[in-house]
Amino acid sequence: MATVKINGKEITIDDGTLILDAAKTAGFDIPTMCFHARLSKLASCRVCLVEIVGQKKLQPSCVTPVMHGMEVLTESPVVKSARSSMIELLLANHPLDCPVCDKGGECELQDITFKFGPRQSPFGDKKRRFNEEDYILSPVIVQNANRCIQCKRCVRICAETVGVGVLGSIERGAKTGETSFVREYLDCDHCGNCIEVCPVGSLMSRSYRYKSRPWDLKGVDTVCVYCGTGCQLTVQARKDEVVRVISKPEEGINNETLCARGRYGYSFINSIDRLLVPMVRMGNTLEPTTWEDAVRAVRNGLSEAINKGKKIGGIASSRLSNEELYLFQKLMRGVLKTNNIDSGSRWDTDAVKTYAEIMELSKGGLSIYDALNTDTLLILGFGISDENPVTDYIIRRISGNKKMNIIMASPRGMKLDNSAVLSIRHNPGTEGVIIGGILKLIYDKNINSLKNLGGKDYLKDLSKEKVSDITKTAWQDIEAASGYIMASNTITVAVGSDVLRVPSRIEFLRMLIEALRILGKDVKLFPLFDRSNQRGALEMGVHPDILPGYNFIDGDGLGADGIIDAASRGEVGALYLAGEDILSDFPDGVFAREALRQTKFLVVQDIFMTESAKMANVVLPGVTFVEKDGTFTNQEGRVQRLRRLFEPHGDAKADWEIMSAIGESIDPSFNYRSASEIFDEIKKSLPLYSGIIFENLDGNGALVKGPVSSSQSSGKWAVSINLKRESADPEYPFTLITGNHLYHSGRLSLKADTLYEILHEAIVEMCGEDARKLGVSKGDKVKVKGKRHEAALTVRVNEGSMKGVVFIPENFTDVPVNMFFTKGEGYPKVKVIPLGRES
Ligand code: SF4
Ligand code: SF4
Ligand code: SF4
Ligand code: FES
Structure with missing residues (x-):
């Protein structure tokens, strides 16, 4: 620890703390421009200079660490004068076109000039000009290079965090400008993070430019609706039209970064194609109706199915909130007396259950930062750079600052391969055999220690030739992976939802985890989901064999594949799809269409007229994530708040309100008046959620907490590993x-x-x-x-x-x-x- 004096105030702080951070702790703000907490240090702008008593030269506080006994002045006359001069230099070439600059009102240069800058400039020379007009640098970026202050935040975030590195400098000295290297239209990730970190109006958002001034916006902090990373973002609207999404440095695990989907994927909210009124089928057409009539039609359709002894099924989207998913399963199980439910129709129902058990989801959440505090990170079963881009950014950023062996196993090349020590390419669907090969090597070298390993007999059949033949992976890669794992004390295994697309073959993973733990390794498991609330859907029990809170059962309920199968045989009297379009998602579109044709009564609740909705008997308009309250649980197990920004469009209703109305039409006691009321019921039913207070959830959310030790097994642990190689078809190679x-x-x-x-x-x-x-x-x-x-x-x-x-x-x-x-x-x-x- 170091004891230092800042402006006369004594504080004791960790050795190595930057003066900038120490001053903040002591209650003194030092202005910065080139500094960015999560990027490499540049120390080029000199706006953050401070005086260290006893040293002749002023020092940049953003790169200078404190030393015990140091005395720092951040507001001395010499510091103030130097700071003002540095700002004056930044302004020397700056156009000062604030009235027409899109950054006006939220510009860091404007702010520090107002607070610390000179009141007049001695510079009378012509200002440097790169361009007469703003130009379009990419589909998302408009650039005005004249306003650039060469802080290189954009260059650093693009290279260090996003991993793209398409921005750079042209010219030198006073003429330096930031742009694409050859000032060409950018072919990049279009994430807009360079715009977010640009402190001035040099890089501007093309979709937002000239739409509003920041003080005319109303906004709400909420969660991205796209992938399982669960990025925090702020949705901003002007007169009830969403005009942009930004992210805040201190909010959420994403710390200011977003991917293209999170930042630009909002305009579906404003779409004129939104469903705004309920509809019921009259012959061949769907006709608008009242909510009363629509709910009555749903009740009648469901009741008829029950009375005729037909099956009822329900499939809900894993993009609905926890409250909606909980209510959905309660409606299906409690009111309609069926376990025929699922969240999504893309995956194999049994594989989902096996995955939930093997990945120990019931043990509670694990922060991504704890997961990455590891010697080796093995990622498999997921196109991580495309599916969960900000998870990719976080891994890249953390691995850039510490030693961590990243092993990537996937059929596709990924951007994150550049940060990996080993990239394993394998045949699709053979993740389990890759794991089996690694396990086999570890087992063979530790037979004595692993003599009690469950399922070890299955390893007998697993020769090196067989593994390579099935996976089409070079055996050296399997050997290298097992070498990295055995040389590590801590191993994080991150497994993505690709392993759920076909009947699961990941049982070897359960054995690998057990083997590594027997050998004294610390093994952490990190799930990767492509839908924003997939983990929430599992925790809420939207699965035939998983009751809320991961109570695994071997019930008689059908998952999506079973429901669609039964529907194709004419056994399903009523099917309720909430936010789910099985005609687009089920891996056999022809079969799914025929199944819906055979379904007597189809209810579809959605925000757009999907392919499935076109076949429905009743269509119910739900709302988008900014028109309702609720919570999502991301892949880490972090519960985060959705917050309502404005009232629902048209006559649309929050999905939980619709479910409540349908339930109440059959059972009057099934009525809910708010998302927080439902959350309170979730807390009572699910120990995982019991400590979480809906109203207190802030930008960091809260990790669900599981029991210290938890029994996973449903008794169906027989290892059923298919070691058959898929036969090649020369006609379809x-x-x-x-x-x-x-x-x-x-x-x-x-x-x-x-x-x-x-x-x-x-x-x-x-x-x-x-x-x-x-x-x-x-x-x-x-x-x-x-x-x-x-x-x-x-x-x-x-x-x-x-x-x-x-x-x-x-x-x-x-x-x-x-x-x-x-x-x-x-x-x-x-x-x-x-x-x-x-x-
Ligand atoms: S949009 Fe993203 S990928 Fe493209 S230049 Fe900016 S930071 Fe780099
Ligand atoms: S474009 Fe913006 S972020 Fe990039 S160097 Fe210039 S001022 Fe800094
Ligand atoms: S990584 Fe996922 S959660 Fe984050 S902004 Fe992108 S799509 Fe949204
Ligand atoms: S912020 Fe410290 S030198 Fe720029």
Whole structure:
């Protein structure tokens, strides 16, 4: 510890603390411009100079650590004069066009000039000018280089956090300007983080420019609705039209960063395509009606199914709030007396249960920062850089500051590969066998210590040849992974939801965790989800075999696949889809359509007229995340607040209100008046949530807390590992995998103008070797042809991807990837034909 005096005030603080932070602790603010807490230190602007008693020269407080006995002055005449001179220099070339600058009112240069700057300037020379007019640097950035103060925050965040590094300087000295290296239209991640950190109006948001002044905005702090990272953001509206999303440095695990989806994916809220009134089917058309009539129609449809002894099913979106998901399962289980429920229809129901057990979700939450406090991080089953971009940023930033072995296992090349010590490429769906190979090596070297390892007999069949044959991964990579793991004391295993897309093969992971713990390693498990409230959906019990709070049962309920199966046989009398579009999501679109045709009564609750809604008997308009209160639980297990910014559009209602009205129409005691009332009931039913107070949830949320030790097993732990290699089909040599694109998530983001502009058509991604063999390159058109579906697509090349694998994003309505799938057949096999060369 160091005891220092700042402006005469004595404080004791950790050795190595920066003077800037020490002064803050002592209650003194020092202005900064180039400094950014989460970026490398540049110390170029000199605005933060302070006087250290006994030293001749002033020192930049943003890079100078305190030393015991140091005496610092932050407000002495010499400091004030130097600070004012540095600001004067920043202003020397600055245009001072504040009245027409988009940053006016929230500009850091304006603020420090007002507070500390000179009142007049001696500079009379012509100011440096890079451009006469603002220019469009990318689909999201408008630049005015004249206003740049060369703080390089934009350059640093793009390279160090986002991992893209497309910004840099041109010219030198007084002429230095920040731009793309060659001042070309940027092809980047379009995350807008460079705009967020730009302290002046040099980098501006194209979608927000000239829409409003900051003081005319009303805003609300809430959570991103897209992926499981759960970024905190502030949605701002002018006259009930959402005009921008920003993020705050001190709020949330994302600390000011967002991805393109979080920052620009909001305009679906303002969309004119929103459903605004309830509708009931009259013959071939859906006609607007009142809520009273719509709820009555739903009650009658459900009652008829019950009276006729038909099955009822419910599938809810994992983008609904915890309160809505809890109410949904209570309505299904308690009022309609069925366990036929699921959250989403893309995944294998049994695989979800196995995953929840193996990943020990019932033990409570784990902060991502604790998860990354590890020697080795193994990431598998997830296209992390595309699916959860800010999780990727956090990992990159943390791994840049400390030694951590990152092992990436995925069929696709990922941006995060650049931070990894090892990138394992493997056949789609073989994650479990990769784990099995690693486990086998560890077991063979520690047979005595692991003699009691459960399921060890399954390792007998697992030869190195077999692992390589099934996974198509070089054995050296498996050896290297096991080497890194065995050399580590702490290992974090992050497993993503790709392993849920086909019947699970990750049982070896359970054995690996057990083996490593027997060997004295500290193993942490970190789930990765692509939907914002997927973890919440599991905790609320929206699964046939998981009751709220992870009470695992072997019940008779059906998951989405079972419900759709039963519907196809005409056994389902009523199906309730809340925010879920199974026609677009279920991995066999043809089968799902036929199943809905056979369903007697279909209720769809959504914010847009989805493909499934078009077939419904009753359509109920829900609201977006800024029109309701509630909570989400992110992949860490962090409960965060959704807050209402304005009243629902039209006659739409919060999804929990709709569920409450439907429940009450059947059972009058089923009525709820607010999200917080439902949350209080959740707290009573789920010990995980018992310590959380809805009203007190701030920007950091609260991690759910599990029991100190928790029994996971449902008694169905038999290891059922399929070690069969998929047979090759020479006619269809590629395996098709699907997932979210960096700029899109589900179908919601297609309604966001900026994201649509960035990417408005589906693409097919393949590795460089395959592209070269086919004689195609980026931008070429090809036909991807499966056994039952085909699509014309534009080629993107991902040099780091697995040979023989193609990826198509699942976000585009005109390329419904689920039509390539055949129920029960796993990943589809396809061929790729360059257009114009069809045979
Ligand atoms: S938008 Fe994001 S990726 Fe593009 S230049 Fe800015 S920080 Fe870099
Ligand atoms: S563009 Fe903005 S963030 Fe980048 S160097 Fe210039 S002033 Fe700094
Ligand atoms: S990483 Fe996920 S939660 Fe964060 S802004 Fe992007 S989509 Fe939203
Ligand atoms: S903020 Fe310290 S030198 Fe710029």
